[in-house]
Amino acid sequence: MKKTPVPAWRKALKRLHFPIDVILLCVRWYLAYSLSLRNLEEMMAERGVAVDHATVHRWVIKLVPVLEKGFRRRKRPVGPSWRVDETYIKIKGRWKYLYRAVDKDGKTVDFLLCAHRDKAAAKRFFEKAITQNVEPEKITIDKSGANLAAIDAINAERGKLILVRQIKYLNNVIEQDHRTVKRRTRPMLGFKNFWMARRILIGIEIMHAIRKGQLERESAGLTPAEQFYGLAA
Template sequence: MLLERGIVVSYETIRRWGRKFGAAYTKRLRRKKPSGKAVWHLDEVVISIGGRKHWLWRAVDQDGYVLDEIVQTRRDTKAAKRLLIRLMKKQGLSPKRIVTDKLRSYGAARRDVMPAVEHRSHKGLNNRAENSHVPLRKRERMMRGFRSVGCLQRFISVFSAVRNLFVPPHQKRSALATNIHRIRAMAQWKVVTGTAA
């Protein structure tokens, strides 16, 4: 359909569209309402940009929705604190529990930022956050990496918001419920993008 109009859709075209329209679409997408009973799964993954290591810190809730992501050059307590503070500002409240891997920076950051919140640190408990990195890694390979930190930060903010819309929560659901979720998501996407008939 786009090729008939003379538009060649390459990864560079998608990158440009994301840069031009992504922020506006992300603002219009309905966000999940925060809950005081939420469980946040926190994790970090290394991403190489221009031969230098950067860390993508990510927070996911108990349903698998990405709450926030931030790209940083460090993997220490200061970086973990920055993620937690940003999350609390964005969500408006603190969670019931935080689940992380064995990185000690999370414990130190939690003690400083939200000491009353329960913290569980175990490699096996944090699979929800670990699995949330998989779609990003697939996109990274397809796009042959990212050019800059700003490019990555813009991309993940748009990519996660759109993915949160279309992917149903991680609960045991019937095929019918999943289908209804996707139909509603597509209807909302058409309203957000202005393509509704």
């Protein structure tokens, strides 16, 4: 008899001695709302669940890769006109750079946390975004020379021209979109580890995209919470 496949989130959370619904609830709240890990520890204690804040953190780190796979598989296509910018994220007391792109309607295209803000980092982000999405017709950036050089390099390699615009007011949509991510990271008071920061930021971006209605049509009519649990399954 054929074995029933084990859901990916059950593999990720194997040997964790808490009910699955408690784990998923804590992970969703942490990624979706401006809560610290200790806030969650207190909130769960009020509900009769004794869970340490460090345990919640481990759940988040383990589950985010599963969420990302589901998100990439079910994400709706974005438009061909992108707005790209980077925002600052503090890790171990130093500023790092979260590259982000949205289309002209504000839908999330892609994101990547980088240690540096230079041509190599920008090119890595653009290549990732293009691989995961349909190649854009035009990209709007700020006056960053590194971003412009990265797109020029990609144009030279691909032989297909992506139009570049450096018009500040057109990038207001991405600058406004940064605020949601920054608002969520503020209670964290800075990350202690680059790798963990990257995972947590992926989870935050996924929840943000879910709220913007970016999952496949089958998710229409479901609440953001229900769509989140669908990704975990």
